[in-house]
Amino acid sequence: MPRPSRIERAPRGAANAASSTSQPASPRRRMLGGLALSALAAPGLKAATLLQPLSVDPWTQTPGAPILEHPYGQPSPYEANVIRRAARTWPMPGAASSLTPLADLHGSITPNGLVYERHHAGVPDIDPGAYRLAIHGLVREPKLFAMDDLLRLPAESRIHFLECSGNTASEWKGPSGLPVQITHGLLSCCEWTGVRLSTLLEAVGGRTAARDGSTPQWLLAEGADAAAMTRSLPLERILDRALVVYAQNGERLRPENGYPLRLIVPGFEGNTNVKWLRRLKIVDTPLQTREETSKYTGLLRDGRARQFVFEMDAKSVITRPSAGQRLTVRGFYPIVGLAWSGRGAIRQVEVSTDGGATWQTALLDEPVRDRALTRFQSGFVWNGAPSVILSRATDSTGYVQPTREALVAARGLNSNYHYNGIQAWRIEADGSVKNA
Amino acid sequence: MRKSASHGRPVAGSMRTLLAIAAVWVCAGCSSSWNAMHEAQPPVAAQARWRQAVDAIGKPAGEAELSAWNIDVAPDGRGLPRGSGDVATGGRIFAAKCAGCHGANGEGGVGDQLIGGAGTLASGNPKRTVGSYWPYATTLFDYIRRAMPYNAPQSLSADEVYALSAWILNRNGIVADDARLDAHSLAAIRMPNREGFVPDPRPGRL
Numbered sequence: 001m002p003r004p005s006r007i008e009r010a011p012r013g014a015a016n017a018a019s020s021t022s023q024p025a026s027p028r029r030r031m032l033g034g035l036a037l038s039a040l041a042a043p044g045l046k047a048a049t050l051l052q053p054l055s056v057d058p059w060t061q062t063p064g065a066p067i068l069e070h071p072y073g074q075p076s077p078y079e080a081n082v083i084r085r086a087a088r089t090w091p092m093p094g095a096a097s098s099l100t101p102l103a104d105l106h107g108s109i110t111p112n113g114l115v116y117e118r119h120h121a122g123v124p125d126i127d128p129g130a131y132r133l134a135i136h137g138l139v140r141e142p143k144l145f146a147m148d149d150l151l152r153l154p155a156e157s158r159i160h161f162l163e164c165s166g167n168t169a170s171e172w173k174g175p176s177g178l179p180v181q182i183t184h185g186l187l188s189c190c191e192w193t194g195v196r197l198s199t200l201l202e203a204v205g206g207r208t209a210a211r212d213g214s215t216p217q218w219l220l221a222e223g224a225d226a227a228a229m230t231r232s233l234p235l236e237r238i239l240d241r242a243l244v245v246y247a248q249n250g251e252r253l254r255p256e257n258g259y260p261l262r263l264i265v266p267g268f269e270g271n272t273n274v275k276w277l278r279r280l281k282i283v284d285t286p287l288q289t290r291e292e293t294s295k296y297t298g299l300l301r302d303g304r305a306r307q308f309v310f311e312m313d314a315k316s317v318i319t320r321p322s323a324g325q326r327l328t329v330r331g332f333y334p335i336v337g338l339a340w341s342g343r344g345a346i347r348q349v350e351v352s353t354d355g356g357a358t359w360q361t362a363l364l365d366e367p368v369r370d371r372a373l374t375r376f377q378s379g380f381v382w383n384g385a386p387s388v389i390l391s392r393a394t395d396s397t398g399y400v401q402p403t404r405e406a407l408v409a410a411r412g413l414n415s416n417y418h419y420n421g422i423q424a425w426r427i428e429a430d431g432s433v434k435n436a
Numbered sequence: 437m438r439k440s441a442s443h444g445r446p447v448a449g450s451m452r453t454l455l456a457i458a459a460v461w462v463c464a465g466c467s468s469s470w471n472a473m474h475e476a477q478p479p480v481a482a483q484a485r486w487r488q489a490v491d492a493i494g495k496p497a498g499e500a501e502l503s504a505w506n507i508d509v510a511p512d513g514r515g516l517p518r519g520s521g522d523v524a525t526g527g528r529i530f531a532a533k534c535a536g537c538h539g540a541n542g543e544g545g546v547g548d549q550l551i552g553g554a555g556t557l558a559s560g561n562p563k564r565t566v567g568s569y570w571p572y573a574t575t576l577f578d579y580i581r582r583a584m585p586y587n588a589p590q591s592l593s594a595d596e597v598y599a600l601s602a603w604i605l606n607r608n609g610i611v612a613d614d615a616r617l618d619a620h621s622l623a624a625i626r627m628p629n630r631e632g633f634v635p636d637p638r639p640g641r642l
Contacts (some may be wrong), residue, residue, distance in 0.1 A: 091546035092586060121583060134502050135494075142502065143494035152493055203491050220508055226589045228582040230508060279505050288511045288572045290579040294548075294564065297633065303558030305569075307633040343639065402642055410642035414562050 079104075084114055087170070087182045094122025094226075097164065099185025102319045102338065108365065108373040109159070110188035112249050117256045118164050118186065120291075121226035124276055128260040131224075133244070137281035138216040140205025147260055150246060153195040153203070158243065158266070159372045161189040161340045163312045165269035165296055165417040171404060172419055175436050179324035183423070183435065184317045187338070189373035192264045194245030197238065200280070210284035218286050221263050224278035231272045232286035233265065234308070241266045241371075244277065266371040267342030268310045269417070271296060301412030312342035314401050315420035316349050316376070316393035327382055327431035335362075335378040341395035342371060348394040349376040355388035355424070362391070387427045509578040513623025516577065520618035521599025523606040529596055530603050533585045542607055547586070551607045554628065567608025571633055573625040576601050598622065 075082065082104040090096035097118040100110055110116075117123075128147045136142035164186035170176040171183060197219075201207070210216045217236060223229040233242075243264045246252060253259040258275030265272050271291060286292065286308070298306040316339035327333060335353070339346045345368050350359040362376035376391070393401045404421035426434045499506065509515040531540065537547030542565075544550070553563025563569075566576055581597045583589050592600070602617045610625060611617070 095586070121586065121589065134497065134505055136497070136499065136502055136506070142497050142499065144497045144501075145494045149493050149495075153490060199490070202487075203494050205491075222505070222508070226583070226586075228507070228589070230582070279502075281506070281508065283510070285510060285512075287508050287578070288575050289508070290575055290583075293572065293575050293633075294566075294570055294579075299557060299562055299564070300634075301558065303562075304632050304634050305557075306636050309636045309638070311638065313638065397639065399639060406642055413560070 082114070084117065085181055085185075087178075095120055097166075097186060099181050100188050101181045102185055102187065102317070103180050103322050103325065105319070106375075108189055108338070108375050109249060110190060110373075112190070112251065112254050112257070115188040115190060115248070115254070115257055116162070116164065116186050118166075118270060119225070119227075119256070119275075120229050123256045124225045125255065126224060126260060126276060131260050131278075133261060133277060134279045135200055135204045135281075136279075137220070137283050138208045138210060139201070139282050140208055143204050145200070145203075147246070150195060150244070150261065153199055155193055155195055156243070157191050157193040157247075159189065159191045159369050160264060160266040161187065161312075161371060161373045162264075162270050162273055163187045163315075163340070163342075165271065165309070165312070167270075168315075168419045168421070168423075169416050171421060171423070172408070172413055172415065174404075175424070177323070177435050179435065180317060180319055180322040180423075183323075186270065187340075187373075189340075190248040191250065192243055192245040193247035193250075194243045194261075194264070197242035197244060197263075197280075198240070200244060201239070201282075207282055212284075214284070216282050216284040218283045220279070220281040220283050220287050220289075221272070221274040221277060222279040222281070223274050224276040229271070229274060229291060230287065230289040231274060231291055232283070232289060232308075233268075233272055234310070235282070237310070238265050238268070244280075265310075267312060269296065269312055269342075272310060296417060298411060298415040298417050300415070306411075306415075309418055310342075312340075313418065313420050314341035314343070314346070314393045314395035314399050315339070316346075316391040316401060317423045318351070318389055318391050318425060321389065321427065321433045322425050323433050323435035325433045327427060327433070330382055330384045332379060332381050335380060335389060335391075337362075337376055337391050339364075339374045339376055339391070339393040340372065341393065341397075341399070343399065344396035345370050345372075346374040346376075346393055347396050347398075349374075350392045350394075351376075351378040352390045352392075353380040353387055356390055356422075359392065382427065382431075384429060386429050388424050389427065390422050390424050392422050507578070507582055509574045509581075511572045511574050513574060513619055516574070516619035516622060517594040518619065519594035519598055520616050521595045521597070521602055522616040523599075523602045523611070523613055525595075526599035526601070526603025526606075529592075529600055533588075533592075534600070537586060542604060550604055554609075557629070557632070565608070566604055567610060567628065569629050569632070571627055571630050573601065573605060573610075573622055573627055576604060577622060 082101050084098040084100060086096060086098050098116060100114050100116045131147050133145040167186035168183050170178055176183060207216055217234060219233045219235045221231055221233060244261060245264050246261050248257060253262060261277045262275040263273050263277050298309055316337055318335055318337035320336050321327060321333060335351055339349045349362040351362050352359045360378060362378040365375040368374050401420060401422055407421050426436045428434060537545055538550050539545045542551035549563060550566050553565040553568035556563045556568060577597055580600055598617045601622060602611060602615050605611045606613060606615060
């Protein structure tokens, strides 16, 4: 049974009226992960057409469910379509990824159960009572930290996005036809709580000199999963920001997000935020692990490859309307989306509804945070003509989100990772929205 | 050394945050919490006392205690264990434990292609294999030892990992048929694509 549309007028005549209509999920809709946009009230719509004699609804006429029916709360059953999905069937289900349903989310925080996943050898089942974090290598006093130790250290909470460096790789060779969950859903944003990496480094007495007398500049981070996933990280670039976290959005980490402990390196590509973190080793040179040589390197046109490509550059995407959705009547529609940068805060998002001929500045939801998802809002009046809508982010360093053509000109078609091109959605005359 | 080689500020910042939270608690209801917070700052000595206690958290551990986890191998060969393995032995192990995913000849299957691909990196269909792409042979040893085979990681002996490394490198034309690899000879291998990687030119360039 469709729910009634929620209709409200935006302040300042601008766009923030949101509408969502859940309908029974056909397999196709489930695959696309989108919800049809219902009609919004056009300014000329007569109020009388909205008024129907009300009856008293059944849920008003009987007491509802008791407390603790779900000791851990669950979404409404009417939201059962809002789930993670995989882009394809993976040959090894544990070495795979799932994607966040961006089109169905609001605000800038990703609920824990919808945070995207990328595992290299499955989700380990770790007993926190038996868990230890080792910090060693070129440090004065190597140590093991139990979870109780880590919980006694000074902690802080910060909101940061996580984006897999493979996010949106589907678009390197041109529009894929896929919906935003599949094209951009290797992206989430949480409040992370834990201990600063620098605090832990102090607790092991700080760094000792490398063999040549210099201060060691690299950190090896290793997971406790069956891949013992490892990355070498440039210490000076992350020391001010990196956190060793045990909680996300107010509760302990979910198993698939690294329980009981993970690294958060704000702005760096997702896989450097090592999950199930068991070991930090200060080293004087990168270890050249598989995940920084064979994988997560960007092959260029001439056959050479970029290595140690860490920061996720500024990027944005419109989540409503987006591919798989449909505009059902002519008139006003909000345009909302997400913008983020691994190098700072979002300064501006521009939206075009004419394929890039003209641009309007979108409203940014406050507060705009460093290295966090930022929700933007704009709007347009759809007159029934085919239209192409785009968004373009600028970050606090002045970097402007590039076009796909510019990325391809710089890197060719084989880079795989770090695609952040401007995303176009085409609204057809029948109101359907396509990635074309 | 301790102060200069590590960062003193961030932990001091954390402590200040903690103390500021305490100060706000103390003055809840004050008309000017900002001023009160500053007045309530404890003396430096208290911060120093806390910091010592914070730094005392965690159990000191020697490298011997950590050795089961300390398995990373550096590109110069540091971290490679004792032992050795030859190409023929590696071929037998590969057939038994690896070929199911990577193909009988390392041509790939549900697992990555490991062999071949030379000269394809600049083509429209690049094959990134151990032979065509990987810049260091030490990475091969490190990855097999920590993560392979997929269904039984960290189950292979050092000799078996050396042997598998030898077979994969041999099939890529990098070591001879009669090669036996150990810590010294593996670290000495120069991979074909050793010079194939460039640093990130960003920011400033796409």
